[in-house]
Amino acid sequence: MSKLSDAFTGRHKLVGFVTANDPDMATTVNNVVALAEGGADVVEIGVPFSDPIADGPVIQRADLRALRDFDLPMKAIFDAVAEIRTKTAVPLVFLTYLNIVLQYGYDEFCRDCKKYGVDGLIIPDLPYEEKGELTPYTTKYEIDLVPLITLNSGDRIKPIAKDASGFVYLVSSLGVTGERDHFSDQLSSIVKQIKADTTVPVAIGFGVHEPEQARQLAEFADGVIIGSAFVKIVEKYKTDAPKYLKQFANEVKSAMLTD
């Protein structure tokens, strides 16, 4: 088992998300620590990309804020990870787009993830058919490549699940990240299908923004991923965000643990 998979032991787990350098790198460090203190079991750090095609308006705006000087070298983000690692052991996952990884170099990127303490990667524009170009390096440095499965994955679920490591990111609805009020009834049956082919945990994300939703989803999934709702807090409170992130993470986590 990897550190990421281990993080889901016992279920009812919460995965939080913030975008790196939104509004600045020092706040990002504090945000990640705050999420972990508030009860997040895994924290995703969004590595900003100029054209985040899988993300909705909230995270797009965060990427724009993070890239206000157009450039944000990976080194600055790895340095922030190093600082986070002096404060918390929470498993960390980078969410980014393949071009960022390609330009840094697949080998170098995975090497530095290992070196600085990033446990997994989520790359929305690297589907099953294309992942073969990156997996030699994720394997080499023992970085989990977290696959996404969607409501319309159909017979792709089996091969994707079989190769999964870390956890499976089940996308709750079609389209992009952002808040939604209804979740598909299909979700619980897809979780069962995934679990038929893998022992890695399944976390559901995209559109979760209320503690009650998280509680309902946690009834049949191992964990729940919340992104845009946390990013909105950062958008609103800027450098004051950490305490509000901690508070919201705590509310969600408490709801999930209520049976």
Add this chain to the structure above:
Amino acid sequence: MSKSNGRFAEYGGQYVPETLMNELNRMAKVYEEAKNDPEFQEELHSLLNKYANRPSLLYHAQRMSDDLGGAQIYFKREDLNHTGAHKINNVIGQALLAKRMGKKRLIAETGAGQHGVATATIAALFGMECEIYMGKEDTDRQKLNVYRMELLGAKVHPVTSGSMVLKDAINAALQEFAKRSDDTFYVMGSATGPHPYPTIVRDFQSVISKESREQILEDTGKLPDAVIACVGGGSNAIGSFANYINDKDVKLIGVEAAGKGVDTDLTAATIEKGRLGVFHGMKSLFLQNDTGQIKPVYSISAGLDYPGVGPEHAELAAKHRASYVGITDDEAVDAFEYIAKEEGIIAAIESCHAVAYVQKLAPKMAKDQIIVCTLSGRGDKDVASIAKYRGVDLNE
């Protein structure tokens, strides 16, 4: 183990979110069937010939050939197609494919509006719903084309994310396609994006070189020495090249928009200045910074104003089968005026990038040599901006 689809050497592939994968793979499968279905091909050719005004002329530009004093210059007149550009060739094909897949609604991105107008046109003809994604910057600059699309029954969505231009319109259209692929078909405007689009668009546009090859052989009894076309995403160029790729003696030359110059930041010369990357679903060459953020691009021509290039062009460039050159705004505008006065043709500013290179190349060639240059579109849409470029106030 997983296997990548739709490769042109190392370029191409399908770098898209999981939500799109089943739909794209289904599209590829249905297209393979359609390609080999005589009924589909017949319907396609019937529409191309009876609706879009094909075959387009191959015109011998005698005055220009004489004036430049070198090669004989032939223009492939895609500007004479219905809707005034090569875009219609591809749009008819993709709309037929959409129908075959049972789709009721077409969506498309557009930069200056040509592809949007072509898509709206075919949606009207097929009685399909149509929604066009266009950067807010572009809807402001191209009000006439927005109105034209609306006139054809399409709904135009101004895209306000990112830098509000073509690349953002593509992002928005991809997102909408991911959200609603059950009844919606995304009509891609260029030979770009994830597999199978680069192949589909190449095939539908290759009617250009299929015709020009037959026409030049009939006219002159030999193949051209050079085929020249402008390259943004690269659909008219790949269509102009396709049927000559195996004719090793035919030089293939793509002309990119150098904007204010390839050594400035205000350029769109992707092959010359770009680097290997992954964007908009494909691995290809892109203008980007060291970290991999996609750069804003610039050209006077909205149709060439794209930070990437289709994967097959990246392959042709890497294999040195085609060469790619840059033409600046100034050179293109001069060519716009030159071909108007010399040949009585107002050609699109995109196409005039190719014309400008013809002006440079032809004098260096012998009088019995032949250049075929594609005029991808008509230039009426550009008249106002050329006037402005020359400091003429058209009282707008």
